[in-house]
Amino acid sequence: MIFDVAIIGGGLAGCSAALHVCVRGASVVLLERRTCGSQASGVNYGGVRQQGRHPAELPLARRSRDLWARLPALVGSDCEFMVTGHLKLARSEAEMAGLEAASRLAGDMGLALELVPAAHIRRQFPWLGREIAGGSLCAEDGQANPRLVAPAFARAARAAGADVREETKVTSAIFTGTRFELGLASGETVRANRLINTAGAWGAVVSAWFGEPVPEDVMAPNMCVTEPAPYFLTANLGVSGGSIYVRQIPRGNVIFGAGLGTADRTLGRARPLPATTHEAAKLAIDLIPRLATVSLIRTWSGVEGCMPDSLPVLGISRTTPGLVHAFGFSGHGFQLGPAVGAVLSELALDQKTPTPLAGFEVDRFGTTAPACVQTSATSG
Amino acid sequence: MSEHDIVIVGAGPAGMHAAMTLADAGLRSCVIDEAPRSGGQIYRRPPPPLGREPKRLYGFEAHRAVSLHAGFDAINDRVDHCAETLVWTIEPGRLGVVRRGRPMSIPWRCLILCPGAMDRVIPFPGWTLPGVYTLGGAQIALKYQGCFIGRRIVLVGTGPLLYLLAWQYAKAGASIAAILDTAPSGGRVKALPGLLRGGRTLLKGIYYVGALRARGIAMASGVRPVAAIAGDDGAVAALLWCDRLGREHRLECDAVALGFGLRSETQLADLCGAAFAFDTPQRQWLPVEDGEGRSSVAGVYLAGDGARVRGADDAEITGERAACAFLVDIGRSEYATRLRALNRILDRSQTFRRALDDTAFPFPVDLARRAADDLMVCRCEGITAGALRKSVRDEGARELNRVKAFTRLGMGRCQGRVCAAAAAEIVADTLGVSIEAIGRLRGQPPVKPVALGVLARSDAAE
Amino acid sequence: MSLGQFHRVVTARRRAVALSLDGEPLTALEGDTVMTAILTHRRSLRSFEFGAELRAGFCLMGACQDCWVRTSDGQEVRACSTLVESGMHIRTKSDG
Numbered sequence: 001m002i003f004d005v006a007i008i009g010g011g012l013a014g015c016s017a018a019l020h021v022c023v024r025g026a027s028v029v030l031l032e033r034r035t036c037g038s039q040a041s042g043v044n045y046g047g048v049r050q051q052g053r054h055p056a057e058l059p060l061a062r063r064s065r066d067l068w069a070r071l072p073a074l075v076g077s078d079c080e081f082m083v084t085g086h087l088k089l090a091r092s093e094a095e096m097a098g099l100e101a102a103s104r105l106a107g108d109m110g111l112a113l114e115l116v117p118a119a120h121i122r123r124q125f126p127w128l129g130r131e132i133a134g135g136s137l138c139a140e141d142g143q144a145n146p147r148l149v150a151p152a153f154a155r156a157a158r159a160a161g162a163d164v165r166e167e168t169k170v171t172s173a174i175f176t177g178t179r180f181e182l183g184l185a186s187g188e189t190v191r192a193n194r195l196i197n198t199a200g201a202w203g204a205v206v207s208a209w210f211g212e213p214v215p216e217d218v219m220a221p222n223m224c225v226t227e228p229a230p231y232f233l234t235a236n237l238g239v240s241g242g243s244i245y246v247r248q249i250p251r252g253n254v255i256f257g258a259g260l261g262t263a264d265r266t267l268g269r270a271r272p273l274p275a276t277t278h279e280a281a282k283l284a285i286d287l288i289p290r291l292a293t294v295s296l297i298r299t300w301s302g303v304e305g306c307m308p309d310s311l312p313v314l315g316i317s318r319t320t321p322g323l324v325h326a327f328g329f330s331g332h333g334f335q336l337g338p339a340v341g342a343v344l345s346e347l348a349l350d351q352k353t354p355t356p357l358a359g360f361e362v363d364r365f366g367t368t369a370p371a372c373v374q375t376s377a378t379s380g
Numbered sequence: 381m382s383e384h385d386i387v388i389v390g391a392g393p394a395g396m397h398a399a400m401t402l403a404d405a406g407l408r409s410c411v412i413d414e415a416p417r418s419g420g421q422i423y424r425r426p427p428p429p430l431g432r433e434p435k436r437l438y439g440f441e442a443h444r445a446v447s448l449h450a451g452f453d454a455i456n457d458r459v460d461h462c463a464e465t466l467v468w469t470i471e472p473g474r475l476g477v478v479r480r481g482r483p484m485s486i487p488w489r490c491l492i493l494c495p496g497a498m499d500r501v502i503p504f505p506g507w508t509l510p511g512v513y514t515l516g517g518a519q520i521a522l523k524y525q526g527c528f529i530g531r532r533i534v535l536v537g538t539g540p541l542l543y544l545l546a547w548q549y550a551k552a553g554a555s556i557a558a559i560l561d562t563a564p565s566g567g568r569v570k571a572l573p574g575l576l577r578g579g580r581t582l583l584k585g586i587y588y589v590g591a592l593r594a595r596g597i598a599m600a601s602g603v604r605p606v607a608a609i610a611g612d613d614g615a616v617a618a619l620l621w622c623d624r625l626g627r628e629h630r631l632e633c634d635a636v637a638l639g640f641g642l643r644s645e646t647q648l649a650d651l652c653g654a655a656f657a658f659d660t661p662q663r664q665w666l667p668v669e670d671g672e673g674r675s676s677v678a679g680v681y682l683a684g685d686g687a688r689v690r691g692a693d694d695a696e697i698t699g700e701r702a703a704c705a706f707l708v709d710i711g712r713s714e715y716a717t718r719l720r721a722l723n724r725i726l727d728r729s730q731t732f733r734r735a736l737d738d739t740a741f742p743f744p745v746d747l748a749r750r751a752a753d754d755l756m757v758c759r760c761e762g763i764t765a766g767a768l769r770k771s772v773r774d775e776g777a778r779e780l781n782r783v784k785a786f787t788r789l790g791m792g793r794c795q796g797r798v799c800a801a802a803a804a805e806i807v808a809d810t811l812g813v814s815i816e817a818i819g820r821l822r823g824q825p826p827v828k829p830v831a832l833g834v835l836a837r838s839d840a841a842e
Numbered sequence: 843m844s845l846g847q848f849h850r851v852v853t854a855r856r857r858a859v860a861l862s863l864d865g866e867p868l869t870a871l872e873g874d875t876v877m878t879a880i881l882t883h884r885r886s887l888r889s890f891e892f893g894a895e896l897r898a899g900f901c902l903m904g905a906c907q908d909c910w911v912r913t914s915d916g917q918e919v920r921a922c923s924t925l926v927e928s929g930m931h932i933r934t935k936s937d938g
Contacts, residue, residue: 274476277835292832297829429857615885
């Protein structure tokens, strides 16, 4: 059979794309090398955050936020999505001025950010450790359980008729002039009229098959979780500059990230680094001193694609008709994932989308791109 | 630190013997252990104020304990014994440890892992109640603290430790309500040819059972524990059990000790990146070992019950074997002969061990698989058997780490040490596949919980 | 006096160690673990985070992580593998 759409990569974006393509009545096959959501989509911090995004991402983030609110209807589970607000703290007047400027910019793009005076923050979070100059709150932001979201989309897609194949590695893909032919590690060939590349940290490998090399590197978040502690941290907390991000779930576990682990794209493996974990513990206690007596019980990581400008590649291929890319989310694709899938379904089926995508072009680096600069902004 | 940066993790019989072998060869090693004193669990030494003569502490094993402790004490000046030290993570060439509340980084080029084992647990209703302990835990209460775990005690489960513990408790004057073995007594008869290879070990076992019977302690085989029942104070007050004919009984008690054999601690080998293979007799994924103690990772050696459950005597031998393998690997070929001799000794005990595990005291697979949906399997996170089955049936989990991701099983403080054996049976049963097919829970640092305030004191972070 | 979970059988003469448990004075013996000190007087160590039940440790060898209690300065101690020290203030109630 020839599918209307084939998708390479079962991360959140790919799984959401599969669901959205199905909903439109088209046939779709999703090919995932391991299990859906087993890399960056499943192992990230779990921040559902619009605040602090590059303006180019805001229309996409706005659209995604609507989908997050409708998860139970869309995928049959809320995936532990909670609207806790995202509070970004400024630790100096200069940082506060930065937050003020960012809130004006966001406001122009339709995202309401509330500037919070230091005294209010102190009253609400008396346990904060260092001097706070103020903060910026996005009340409609929140958090979710990343382990649940991509698999929930994959299940919903399958229920809607998608052919979701896990443990299925794609080793080659060509465009014949009329359609795509994908070679699988099993020797089998999958044929489709359109192709969506949501291969995450391996997205540039796929784009290169179609003559579109992009300078995608890999990064690994260094994630930490503590034992359950009495629930006190009711907001998803970030700091200006992004050096640490912290949230707590009502069960009591405090989840935080700071710095990077190490990733190996060839092996598809990532792991946290002890030195980073030590540093993360210091930053966490500096921000919230009461965490000093709470025990770390687990650290983890996953392989994530990152781009030199920390913006994803998202849009229609410049070389191949019917090919659409979405990868390289550089540590903050989790919140965007549901909408990216919706946009991909539109690009694949209609060749256009109402969501502005300027800044994400696959050819924006030219052919000789600079090497990737890793950042520590991985807060979803 | 020596020129070879040899680190031994675990100061039980395997680790102690590895250190002694290396010291004899003129090499200094660093022995890291969580306990204040060497000995591991089996030869654990009580705090000095509680000292008793070895015969009372270790029974028939007293001479072994004495000779091992004496041997290790004798190399005191040729070994760096890092007591009260937890290895929380392993990196290539570096161990992350916490020693008495301070993080440190220790270099290694040779790592001999001797992390030991803990009781294998099958949950049944009431197993998390206060007053319910593992058999090993009950033994430590007596050996290390001079305490019984209660005033009237039921022992339930299977394996040699069931009878050894009963004898130790009875000898110390405990009131044992019953010894309930899930293995049918016929198994012991069938296993007899293999068991006869055990020699002295078999004789000890026969002695324990005879002595217990002489004391009039109730014993039953082929039983099924039904539930531990809580009293008004929320702690255990009775145990319900079914005999081999299916008749239910109630035993009033204030403590229960349970255990179904032992389970290797494999987290450290996992963090080293060692290859694992499924071990059918032990029903567990174990680090691959080359028959001379080498793991799949260069410079990483495996010994003791943490490599495979073989008991304390063999732990000493595999500890020495790992040290010999390392010596051979650095060109001390004179140790090759000893290596082969040690393997001949191990071969002899293998038949006995297999008869013990497979036939005499088989793991009661059905008890684990028949767990009711509302039974808590993961005691850290409170995850039920029903939640595991739901993740398989409704959410498509086909592998243990997927079940973990969906349900939080094994995500608590113990990282699945306690629940993994039973959870694997339940998940495999729900899927209708072998437990080998569902993989194993991956280890993640920290190996045990560490306070953030401790990790933050990291002058040693580099 | 209520009976504890643990029952001492070795009666070697040992020095008494004065502690407090949830604000009440408690006498332990030198060489006791925090677990023994508490469980010779009580039947549980702590309450379970995700339900009403009580917990009193399980493996006693530092593997199961079931016996964490706190000292009054907030530090966590694993009761089965921490020896008592004179003047130790132990809390078994979770912080508010």
